Amino acid sequence: MxxxxxxxxxxxxxxxxxxxxxxxxxxxxxxxxxxxxxxxxxxxxxxxxxxxxxxxxxxxxxxxxxxxxxxxxxxxxxxxxxxxPPEGKSRWTPDEAKRRTGRQVVKPVTPQEKISAIHTLARDEDVAAAVTTDLLKRPTIAAKLPEQEKVRVVEEFTRDESVATTAATNLLRRPDVAFRAMGDDTARHQVNHAQVEPGRQAREHFEQTSPVTPAIRNIDRSVEFLDLVTACHAFVAAAGRVVPSMRDRQLGEDERTIVHENVARVRATLDWIETAVDTGKVDVDGELAKLLQGE
Known part of the structure; x- marks a missing residue:
């Protein structure tokens, strides 16, 4: 005023x-x-x-x-x-004076005044956390958030490793979510890696700490051979089971694309296996590494 x-x-x-x-x-x-x-x-x-x-x-x-x-x-x-004085008023009130001069009012009336009041109160971190929690418990409010904002909120919440683990576990228990997630090559590679990694670490630990490691190295070669042959048999058996069931079935364009990408990955892997068996070299060049990782 x-x-x-x-x-x-x-x-x-x-x-x-x-x-x-x-x-x-x-x-x-x-x-x-x-x-x-x-x-x-x-x-x-x-x-x-x-x-x-x-x-x-x-x-x-x-x-x-x-x-x-x-x-x-x-x-x-x-x-x-x-x-x-404001229209319809015979005198100024403190809030009308603050409203006229662009200052925050004590009793907000308009949506913008209410938003400003909430922002002021939420400057305290504890208050902001409590308000956000209460608001997100209301389905109608959560539903109004844009999709990108929902993704950002989830990413913020899952910066904590334990929270991210729990959230990812619960999400992958939902068949439709798991199916879509595995359509992403990087996500699928990470899941496969996570399944194999514990076994690799356990074997590495055993080799580094067990006194019988030298005595079983020759047996290891036989185990690797058996693992390789078993993997080939498993692939052939799976293909023999699945392919005949596709008789007269027309795949969609996106499905054909995914199958072709995976067939290319299988071909590259078979070439890699043959090179390893014939020469003992298991080095992976950059292109093959990207292909195997689904990049």
Missing amino acids: PTLVLAGGRDTTSRPPLGRAVAELIPGALFEVMEEEAHQPFQEAPDEWNSRVDVAPGDPQGPPGGAGFADRAGARGGRRADLT
């Missing part, structure tokens, strides 16, 4: 510097001095007092031309200050 602080130049009780200090504490306030008056200028010089605090140009109580407080405040701020 536009504010004018008037001081008497000869006031020895509330000296002008005190009035100036008060004005400096009020955003946008004007400070003026009635040089010839003392402590009660509104009684000592009522006409001049009224002329300084007039509220509209041409007001009978104001000076000629209406160059009173409202116009002086407007001249300083770039536009005339409007001191008229």
Whole structure:
């Protein structure tokens, strides 16, 4: 609300510097001095007092031309200050004054005022966490979140490894989610790697710590041979079981694309196996590594 602080130049009780200090504490306030008056200028010089605090140009109580407080405040701020109470109101209320000057109100009414009030209260981390939790428990609110925002919220919540593990486990228990997730080559590779990795680590630990490791190295070669042959047999058996069942069945374009990609991966793997068997070299070049990882 536009504010004018008037001081008497000869006031020895509330000296002008005190009035100036008060004005400096009020955003946008004007400070003026009635040089010839003392402590009660509104009684000592009522006409001049009224002329300084007039509220509209041409007001009978104001000076000629209406160059009173409202116009002086407007001249300083770039536009005339409007001191008229809000429509339908006979006087200003604290919230109406704050609303007019763009400050936060005590009792919010409009959606934007309510949002501002919530933001102010939620500056405290504990309050923000409690409010967010309560809001997300309301299905209608959660449903209004854009998909990208939902993804971002899930990513934020799953930065904690234990939370991410629990969430991923629960999601992969849902058949439709698991099916879609395994359609992503990187996700499928990571799952396969996670299944194989514990066995590899256990074997590595055994080889590093067991005193009988040297004695069984020759047996290991036989085990590797058996593992390789078993993998080939398993693949052939699976293909022999699945392919005949596809008689007269037409796959969709996306399904054919996925099958062709996996057939290419199988061919590359078979070439790799033949090279390893014939030469003992198991090095993987960059292209083959990307293909095996589904990149």
